Amino acid sequence: MLNIINGGIETIVEDWPGRLGYLGKGMAASGALDNVSLGFANLLVGNPTGEAGLEIAGGYFEATFTEDAVMAITGTDMKPTLNGDPVDMWTSIMVHKGDHLKFFHFGKTGFRSYLGVAGGFDVPKYLNSKSTCIFGNYGGFKGRKLAPGDLLAFGQPSSPLAGLAGRKLKKDYMPEYENEWQIRAMPGPNTCPEYVTKEGMDYLFENSFKIQHTSNRSAYRLDELTDGFFARTDGGVGGSHPSNIVDHAYSIRGALNICGNTPIILIGDGPTLGGYFCALHVINADLWKIGQGTPTRDYIRFIHCTEQEAVEARIQQKNLLSENALA
């Protein structure tokens, strides 16, 4: 088991693709905000790529192992140490009973680290997923972030531990981290001419937007919009602000919701429905970049993308997360 000494800023159990199929019950998919890092952590320790791992946001997580295990750390470099010595990331490592794992804070690029263990984390599935919905307080480990004294059990490893240690990710499979994230997005469902001016849509695709400090697992809030964005003066019976609309379902994860004058990317734990329109949609294969975007420091730049390119990117990402990635 993993015995939590310090839960850090926010450490939670997440899997992938999360809790699919409950948008109509008002339940977001949740899931790892960076599914690529979670996928590699799992791959390294011999798990299915969607198995539950720990998502460590911000940093300062600390725990001891109460049994031998194989672990892998991916994501942003939080200068993790094992018994005080630096420990390699993107590599599977044998750990022993009593070993002490400690993370510093997020690195110069990226915001979330992932910890995978052979066998995954053994928490009960709720509605077919082990993912935590932190804002709804359900799923994962007791529906909350980890706290000192929590004990997390491991599942059954896919093969004997000794054979799972020492696996490394090939260099060219390593995701590239930035401080200005290039994120592919498809226009829709609400664009020009009815909702946004042509200039407004261009503005979304031709500027970079700072990630606001109010961002969290349900919403990444960006810089306010410029004048001339809206193609309407009000939302009719949807409300008096031009961003208002008669309530509709949000295409989460990935919708760019125009909430008053604030563009907000709705992600993991986001609302499933609401009364603001959505101008574009971050493609599934680039959602992970949002998860690594650091509030108050990083920027997001949207890159125009077609449906066909988005589907190809999904297939490429699936191929990336395979045994071929291991050295």
Place this chain on the structure above:
Amino acid sequence: MEQKDYDVILDSLAPTKSRLEVLFRQAGDGFIQVEYGREQRADLLDSFRIGTVNANLLEKKIPGLIETVPGIRTNLFHFEPEILRPQDLIQAIKEEEHAVVDVEDIELESRVIHLPIAFEDSETKKAVAKYVKEARPDAPNVINGYNLEYIAMCNGVSADEVKKILLGTEWYNSGCGFWPGGGFFWPMDPRCAIVVPKYNPPRIWTPEGSVGIGGPCVFTYTTATGGGYQLFGRTIPTFQFSQKHPLFKETPFLYRNGDRIKFHEVSEAEILNIYAHVHEKTDYSYEIEEGKIQIKEYMNFVQSEAVVKGAEEFRKKQAKGAMEAPKL
């Protein structure tokens, strides 16, 4: 500069006698939004029709279709684009649109859930105070520390009249969403169709049981969360994650699509007492009536002289109020 393609209408169906134009909007890789007409309107007939087409489509069990999320005038389709091509999904939806019967012949299963409400209670007041302190100190929708006066102003009526309107009609659930167990409720009586803008920016926190309105829609917050609706007060639990109370034994949800809710006013002390009886003692008895909506009968009510006239008078007051109320 490269010319970007912002046209997102993938396909459409021309309007017929019994329905509006149907638009198929691109909403991401793996998402299509079906929209009825281009005008923002809240017409329960659209919702009745969407519910019918949706149910028929789900029976087909289309491979690659993950889920649908119906609303008052839209339906969101979520699918796996590697398995199901958008054009094939659109074709299947079109077939069901062509096949559906005239909506007036439908008889809908619809329960009536009676909910107590305490107006302007201290918990929801805390949420408003927190918003003013942390998000928008000059918020024009906060008058005397609350939203009721602003709701009244937007609709050209008094705060007391706003309370009477909320209490005076049944509210119909066009579909669940936004938050676990949440329903979106529309006034059955057009004379009670109040409309308000939503918070700008939205709140970070709203307590469990808050009753709010945004646009034309009433919502009861099932757990503490963010949100953008103007607040009336607080009702009793409408969701229970722990499923301890017998009503929530099968699922954590109270609301079903097509339910109606009806409010009655009580004191804050009574609301707090009911919380204890739902969440701790688990012996509160919810007041739920089984029932049906006959669409034809409902249409006759909506088209009756008294209702048409009353709604027209209300709209006049509302138009004046909307002009005078500050925008958000």
